[in-house]
Amino acid sequence: MSGAAGAVGSMVGQFASLAGARRVVGSAGSIEKVRYLVDELGYDAAFNYKDGPVLNQLRNAFPDGFDVFFDNVGSDHLAAAIDVLNEFGRVAMCGTISTYNAPEHDAVPVDAFKIVAKRLRLQGFIAFDHEDLREEFAPQVGAWLESGRLTYRETASQGIEAVPAALTGMLTGANTGKAIVRLADDPV
Structure with a gap:
């Protein structure tokens, strides 16, 4: 599961597919962006988070749950992911775009009991923390771009x-x- 269809989220979903993820699902704020994720970027599915509760759409996309969630949205996306993640699931937290325009940063409504009961791992990260991987990352991504397997807008x-x-x-x-x-x- 990838976060929103922004520049980061669209890359993460493609990276997951290219690395062998069984199923990649994204969310976006318009039907055009949903089509872009599926038709052009090769996501297995996507949903428009404006069409209804994210939790319901996420459960429909993953009736058996999922294991990894990339979060750059926060808010209802993170709360829904915690609900649908399988035991020992992992969340890579890279941003909280849902709060960027807010005059005050409200707490993300998450169920801490589910985090503990499912033994979830939530890890915040910033790309600069991993500069040591640049020499490995750059040639791989370059090859994916050159072959057309990785695209962007x-x-x-x-x-x-x-x-x-x-x-x-x-x-x-x-x-x-x-x-x-x-x-x-x-x-x-």
Whole structure:
């Protein structure tokens, strides 16, 4: 299970597939992004988190539970994952985008009893913590990109005046993939 269909989540789902995950499911905020995850990125399934409770959609996607969850959303996504994860499941926590626009950071509503009873492992991480893996990571990802097995999209804007709209679009889900603001024309 991967988090939202942003630049990070879309890469993580592809990495999971390429590494041999049995089933990769993602969530996104529009039917177009759901189609993108399945049709272009090769996810086994995806759901629109705006179509109903994430917990119900996640249970439908994984009636027998799942073992690994990548979380960059927090909030109802994390709470639902804790409910549907199998015993000894693992959660890689990389962000909490659901709180980025909030004036106050509310606590994520999780059931601590389920975390203990299922013996779940929740681990926060930042990519910079793993610089020692760069020499192994770069050639592998480069080969996947070159072969076309790993793909990505960018939503590009032009000029410094586009920064506020690009940032707002990134935080509200208006973009697909990585949001980029080009300050100068690309060299020829």
